[in-house]
Structure formats: C-alpha cells, structure tokens
Amino acid sequence: MGGLDNFLFSFxxxxxxxxxLPQIAQGLGLTVLLALLIVVxxxxxxxxxxxxxxxxxxxxxxxxxxxVDLFRALPPLVIxxxxxxxxxxxxxxxxxxxxxxLSLTLVLAAFAEEIFWAGITAVPKGQWEAARSxxxxxxxxxxxxxxxxxxxxxxxxxxxRTIAITKGTALASVVGVSEILGAAQSAMSFSANPSPLTxxxxxxxxxxxxxxxxxxxxxxRFAWKR
Amino acid sequence: MENFVFAFLNADIVREAWPILWQGFxxxxxxxxxxxxLGLAGGVLLALLATSxxxAVRLAAAxxxxxFRAIPPLVLLVFLYAGLPFAGIDTGAWGAVxxxxxxxxxxxxxxxxxxxxxxVPRGQMEAARSxxxxxxxxxxxxxxxxxxxxxxxDLVSNxxxxxxxxxxxxxxxxxxxxxxxxxxxxxxYNATPIVAAAVAYFLLLWPLVxxxxxxENKALAGR
Numbered sequence: 001m002g003g004l005d006n007f008l009f010s011f012x013x014x015x016x017x018x019x020x021l022p023q024i025a026q027g028l029g030l031t032v033l034l035a036l037l038i039v040v041x042x043x044x045x046x047x048x049x050x051x052x053x054x055x056x057x058x059x060x061x062x063x064x065x066x067x068v069d070l071f072r073a074l075p076p077l078v079i080x081x082x083x084x085x086x087x088x089x090x091x092x093x094x095x096x097x098x099x100x101x102l103s104l105t106l107v108l109a110a111f112a113e114e115i116f117w118a119g120i121t122a123v124p125k126g127q128w129e130a131a132r133s134x135x136x137x138x139x140x141x142x143x144x145x146x147x148x149x150x151x152x153x154x155x156x157x158x159x160x161r162t163i164a165i166t167k168g169t170a171l172a173s174v175v176g177v178s179e180i181l182g183a184a185q186s187a188m189s190f191s192a193n194p195s196p197l198t199x200x201x202x203x204x205x206x207x208x209x210x211x212x213x214x215x216x217x218x219x220x221r222f223a224w225k226r
Numbered sequence: 227m228e229n230f231v232f233a234f235l236n237a238d239i240v241r242e243a244w245p246i247l248w249q250g251f252x253x254x255x256x257x258x259x260x261x262x263x264l265g266l267a268g269g270v271l272l273a274l275l276a277t278s279x280x281x282a283v284r285l286a287a288a289x290x291x292x293x294f295r296a297i298p299p300l301v302l303l304v305f306l307y308a309g310l311p312f313a314g315i316d317t318g319a320w321g322a323v324x325x326x327x328x329x330x331x332x333x334x335x336x337x338x339x340x341x342x343x344x345x346v347p348r349g350q351m352e353a354a355r356s357x358x359x360x361x362x363x364x365x366x367x368x369x370x371x372x373x374x375x376x377x378x379x380d381l382v383s384n385x386x387x388x389x390x391x392x393x394x395x396x397x398x399x400x401x402x403x404x405x406x407x408x409x410x411x412x413x414x415y416n417a418t419p420i421v422a423a424a425v426a427y428f429l430l431l432w433p434l435v436x437x438x439x440x441x442e443n444k445a446l447a448g449r
Contacts, residue, residue: 010312069439072386073431075393078404078424085408086417089233118443164387170298174397181301185308194309201297201305208296216292219341 027183046112096175119150250406268332273339342373
C-alpha cells in the first residue's frame with residue numbers, strides 16, 4: 001500500500017465510516033441535546049445571579065462574586081471529574097450526562113453573570129433615575145429600561161463565551177457519555193481504525209462552523225465603536 | 227458531616243498524596259509555560275496573515291481560524307494522540323499536546339489579535355511608513371503595541387483559558403495536576419485528592435480572574 005492509500009485507509013475508510021455512522025449520528029444528537037440544556041440553564045442562572053446582584057445586598061453579593069470567581073478559575077474538566085467521581089463518595093451517584101450538564105451550566109452561569117452584570121453597570125445612572133422619577137418601580141425600571149439596553153451590549157461577548165463552553169460537551173466523553181467524541185472513540189477501538197474519529201471531527205464541524213460564523217457576524221454587527 | 231470530611235477533606239490523604247500532587251502541579255505550570263507561548267506565536271502569525279496578506283491568504287487564514295475554533299480541543303488532542311499513530315506518526319503525549327494547543331489556542335489568540343490590529347486606524351500604519359519605517363518596523367513598533375493594548379482584556383482572559391485547558395492533557399496520560407489527582411483518588415478510594423487539585427487550580431488562577439474581571443468591566447463600561 002502506498003502512503004496515500006494507507007492514509008485514506010486509516011482516516012477516510014468509507015466502509016468503516018458507513019458502519020459506524022449511526023453511532024456517530026446518535027452521538028451528535030446527544031451533543032446537541034447536552035449543548036442546548038447547558039445554554040438554556042447556564043444563561044438563565046447567570047441572568048438570575050446578575051439580577052440578584054443588582055439588589056445590592058452586601059453578603060449576598062460577596063457570595064455571588066466568590067461563586068462566579070470559583071467557576072471561572074476551575075477548569076471545567078476538574079469540576080466534571082469532581083462531581084462524577086467525587087459525589088459517589090458522599091453517597092450521591094450522578095450520571096456522566098448529568099455531571100457534565102451541571103458542571104458546564106455552573107461554568108456558563110459564572111461567565112454569563114459577569115457579562116450581564118457588566119452590561120447592567122454600563123447603563124448610565126441617569127437612566128435609572130429618569131425611569132424611577134416617572135414613577136416606575138425598581139423591578140419595572142430594571143425590566144423595561146435597564147435590561148433592554150444592557151442585553152444589547154452583552155450579546156457579542158456572551159455569544160462567544162457560550163460557543164466556547166458548549167464545545168466543552170466533548171469533555172463528557174471522559175465520564176463515559178457517548179456523545180460525538182465518546183461514540184467515535186469506542187467505534188475507533190472496535191474497528192481498530194481512526195476513521196470514526198474523522199467522522200466525529202466532521203460532525204463537530206457541521207455543528208459548530210455555522211455557530212462560529214454566526215458569532216463572527218454578531219461581533220461585527222454589534223461592533224464596538226472606538 | 228464526619229463522613230463528608232472523611233471523603234472530601236481528609237488531611238491524612240492530602241499528606242499521603244502530597245508528593246505526586248505537587249509533581250502534578252509543577253507539570254501543570256510547565257505545560258502552561260509551553261502552551262501559552264506556542265499559542266501566542268501561532269496567534270501572531272495568523273493575525274498578521276489575516277490582516278496584511280494578499281486576499282487569498284487572508285481568506286485562508288480566516289478559514290483556518292474558524293476550523294480550529296469549531297473543533298473542540300479535546301477532539302483535536304485525541305485525534306493527534308490516538309489517531310495519528312495509525313498513520314505511523316507517533317507524537318507522544320507531549321507532542322500531541324504541543325501541536326494541539328498550537329492549533330487550537332493559536333486560532334483563539336489569532337482571532338483576538340486580528341480584532342486588535344483592525345482596531346488600529348489605518349492612518350497609523352501610513353504615518354509610520356511615511357517617516358521611513360519599513361512595513362515590519364511599523365507593525366512591530368507602531369501597530370502591534372496599540373493592537374495589544376486595545377484587546378488586552380481578551381488576551382489575558384484567553385491566557386487564563388489556556389492554563390485551565392491544560393487539564394485535558396490528563397486524558398492522554400500526561401501526569402499534570404488533574405491526572406495525578408485521579409491516580410491518587412484511585413489509589414486511596416477517596417475524593418480528597420481531586421478536591422485538593424481543585425483548590426490548587428483556584429489558588430493559582432483566582433488572582434488572574436480578579437484582574438480580568440476588572441479589565442473587562444472597564445472595557446465594557448467605556449464603550
């Protein structure tokens with residue numbers, strides 16, 4: 001076998017790819033499900049924390065800031081491993097899927113809280129005062145005046161962060177979840193051929209290239225005016 | 227409560243596992259000291275190609291960046307470590323990590339630096355050139371310093387992400403902090419070593435998180 005033939009046989013083996021396509025497709029479904037769950041729960045929790053922080057209750061804010069710092073400083077894989085391998089020692093068993101979902105939700109929430117909070121503080125004080133002076137309550141001012149302005153400037157950093165964290169779903173393979181990478185790795189050991197891994201990489205490209213392009217578009221659309 | 231302390235905050239286990247945890251910590255530092263400069267080098271190269279090359283080169287650089295931003299770093303690492311040997315290319319764990327981080331974090335740094343270079347007005351380059359500086363000199367002394375200043379928060383925050391990302395090297399059995407903590411956990415049937423590793427990561431990176439948070443707030447508020 002020549003070099004090219006050998007390369008094609010190893011990495012683009014159509015027969016192997018066809019055999020394991022269903023598993024990889026299933027993995028793709030699992031990755032999408034996990035990513036959507038993380039995005040929804042992470043952003044919701046992050047917004048909730050930012051709103052709680054705007055109430056300006058001192059001890060609560062310290063707690064929020066510490067928690068946010070904690071989940072920004074810890075590598076996501078460390079959190080996943082801690083939940084998955086550590087919790088059983090406390091008598092709580094957790095599936096790999098749940099451990100990844102929970103871990104990445106906390107990580108995304110931490111980043112999102114920071115971004116939402118920065119957005120809220122970037123809205124000039126006069127906006128608060130003007131809205132309150134027209135008779136709007138605190139919650140009404142926040143909901144109808146401040147948040148709409150704050151959210152607009154948070155969109156580019158939030159999009160990029162969300163994309164980066166959803167790619168972390170691949171970490172779930174470490175705790176035995178058959179998402180794309182997990183499915184591709186077990187197919188690779190079964191077939192003794194790395195073509196499933198190529199297929200997995202293609203699946204990620206199909207999934208994330210449009211998302212990365214969207215992020216790039218949003219970034220120019222809401223570009224910083226310097 | 228006693229059970230919790232025994233399972234997660236066990237001082238005896240920390241003492242027992244200390245030597246290998248410390249070794250893992252040093253490996254994590256060494257990994258960061260290798261991967262951050264590698265990624266930066268790749269990023270500067272990509273950013274220069276994406277902003278000042280001919281049109282075809284610029285498009286290729288943008289495509290390359292998107293490609294390696296779309297593939298999760300762990301997928302890339304597994305491919306290099308477990309896939310390439312099938313083609314007779316065995317890079318070993320260190321090689322796989324070095325190449326993978328060069329490709330992945332290079333793309334991220336490249337994207338940040340590209341935005342920085344584009345934020346410097348064109349007149350800066352023209353003015354520098356008109357004083358007799360060569361293209362390279364103008365880039366190095368006039369454009370890049372301003373570009374870096376404009377995107378400093380993103381650069382620092384990307385560096386934090388790179389250091390955190392070194393934990394995926396545990397998957398290819400490189401004995402960094404997380405890997406050693408898992409080994410110690412397996413040997414002692416106790417989760418304390420992983421908690422200890424988490425504490426070590428936190429103590430190492432918390433100051434950086436504080437700095438970034440401050441830089442980011444300033445950047446967003448100044449828009």
